[in-house]
Amino acid sequence: MAKDRPVYMGPRLRRLRRELGLTQSDMAADLEISASYVALLERNQRPLTADMLLRLARTYKLDMAEVAGDGGAEQTARLQAVLRDPMFADIDLPTLATGDVAVNYPGITEALLRLYTSYHEEHLALADKGVGREAEAQDAADPVAESRRFLAARRNSFPSLDDEAEKLAAEADQMGGLTEWLKARHNLRVRRLPTDVMGGSMRRLDRHRDAVLLDDTLDSASAQFQLALQIAYLDMRRGVDAILKDGQFSESGRRLARRALASYAAAAILMPYTAFAKAVEVRHYDVEALARQFGTSFEQTAHRLTTLQKPGQERVPFFFLRVDPAGNVSKRLDGAGFPFARHGGSCPLWSVHRVFETPREVVTQWLELPDGERFFSIARTVTAGGGGWGAPRVQRAVALCCAADQAHRLIYAQDAAPSTPTPIGVTCRLCHRSACLARSAPPIGREMLPDDNRRTRAPFGFTDS
Numbered sequence: 001m002a003k004d005r006p007v008y009m010g011p012r013l014r015r016l017r018r019e020l021g022l023t024q025s026d027m028a029a030d031l032e033i034s035a036s037y038v039a040l041l042e043r044n045q046r047p048l049t050a051d052m053l054l055r056l057a058r059t060y061k062l063d064m065a066e067v068a069g070d071g072g073a074e075q076t077a078r079l080q081a082v083l084r085d086p087m088f089a090d091i092d093l094p095t096l097a098t099g100d101v102a103v104n105y106p107g108i109t110e111a112l113l114r115l116y117t118s119y120h121e122e123h124l125a126l127a128d129k130g131v132g133r134e135a136e137a138q139d140a141a142d143p144v145a146e147s148r149r150f151l152a153a154r155r156n157s158f159p160s161l162d163d164e165a166e167k168l169a170a171e172a173d174q175m176g177g178l179t180e181w182l183k184a185r186h187n188l189r190v191r192r193l194p195t196d197v198m199g200g201s202m203r204r205l206d207r208h209r210d211a212v213l214l215d216d217t218l219d220s221a222s223a224q225f226q227l228a229l230q231i232a233y234l235d236m237r238r239g240v241d242a243i244l245k246d247g248q249f250s251e252s253g254r255r256l257a258r259r260a261l262a263s264y265a266a267a268a269i270l271m272p273y274t275a276f277a278k279a280v281e282v283r284h285y286d287v288e289a290l291a292r293q294f295g296t297s298f299e300q301t302a303h304r305l306t307t308l309q310k311p312g313q314e315r316v317p318f319f320f321l322r323v324d325p326a327g328n329v330s331k332r333l334d335g336a337g338f339p340f341a342r343h344g345g346s347c348p349l350w351s352v353h354r355v356f357e358t359p360r361e362v363v364t365q366w367l368e369l370p371d372g373e374r375f376f377s378i379a380r381t382v383t384a385g386g387g388g389w390g391a392p393r394v395q396r397a398v399a400l401c402c403a404a405d406q407a408h409r410l411i412y413a414q415d416a417a418p419s420t421p422t423p424i425g426v427t428c429r430l431c432h433r434s435a436c437l438a439r440s441a442p443p444i445g446r447e448m449l450p451d452d453n454r455r456t457r458a459p460f461g462f463t464d465s
Helices: 010-021 022-032 035-042 050-059 064-068 074-083 093-105 107-127 133-140 141-153 161-177 178-186 218-237 238-246 251-270 273-282 287-294 296-307 404-408
Strands: 190-191 203-206 210-216 318-324 329-334 364-366 374-385 393-403
Touching: 010 035, 010 050, 010 107, 022 035, 022 050, 074 093, 074 107, 093 107, 141 251, 141 329, 161 178, 161 218, 161 238, 161 251, 161 273, 178 190, 178 218, 190 218, 203 218, 210 218, 218 238, 251 296, 273 287, 287 296, 296 318, 296 374, 296 393, 374 404, 393 404
Parallel strands: 190 210
Antiparallel strands: 203 210, 318 329, 318 393, 364 374, 374 393
């Protein structure tokens, strides 16, 4: 960097000051400049010179690259991603102009990003209300729906947690692993204890004995995830709480969202963003191979694939679903904004409901929604519990789904041409395929035909309008 070359990074400076717990006057005193000059720097009304960058790094013992940052690249990438929304399709938005706005008007950029996120979250809530009064009433008091809507509005991507987890994972790797890291940083031992001693807990933080206790029936992947989860609660609490400030929750909804973010952080520790994003391209999104490489389970790895939307380092966007044999959806994660992200999983024609017949076998399927949108899906069963004779086990099915035009990047679709897609609906109440034999309920807005003189093969007959 040339000595006198100016750069503008007001938002980054303001964020740094707040992370250090300083007022503008405090920082001004530390840097031997005026408080008004700090204010001008933070509003991008003055450039941050190389000399000032060096002074910041020396004063607060920071890495130079951390201070200098990306020159607005992250904000630019986030703004460009938002402006790709179809509602802006008829507006001429040159890439260069977008970059100029993000760099030169960071405050306006941040305001637009917050406004769009809020709009997207409310848009999802409005879509829920369209399903019917029963669903509307149920969702209004449903903390699970609150948490899912919060994650979906942000496409299940939280780059700040990814960055923090990546640094933490690198430290743990240098120390020899998570167990050693916990001992060195928190003076906590890791102990494996029998199930009857754990009293129904998989993991427990015992402050009196300075130990993290794990059920000794946990497999390696589950044990490592629980350690990473404990570390996330200990060392990434502030980052998680900062993200939650933007949401609107009931108390239970907030707790569920906090749990989801902690799990996100734990996965980011075990599968650091940069290394994992590189590996998925090398292995062509082979979930089992990636799980072997990172020592994680099939489900943990599939879950992590939905989070790879960090601006500037995006990978294939996925929708993730987990169901039990009765069809109950116990987890739904959307990293792509798919139309069935809020209600998908209830269509029996989707293979995720049939893989119980072929345990642990990956089943692929091309899908088509009523509006013609096509997707590619992989599904497989996973097992939770067990670990000993007579220990309870629960079998579920998980599915990963991406847009059809992205399927060529997946190893599962590279050796075969697209087959005739299976017509599915997001839910029977929203699907207008009149000839579907698997239909369980009539769609909203269609009048039923009388069957006094004629009975259709489909469970319900409808008028044409």
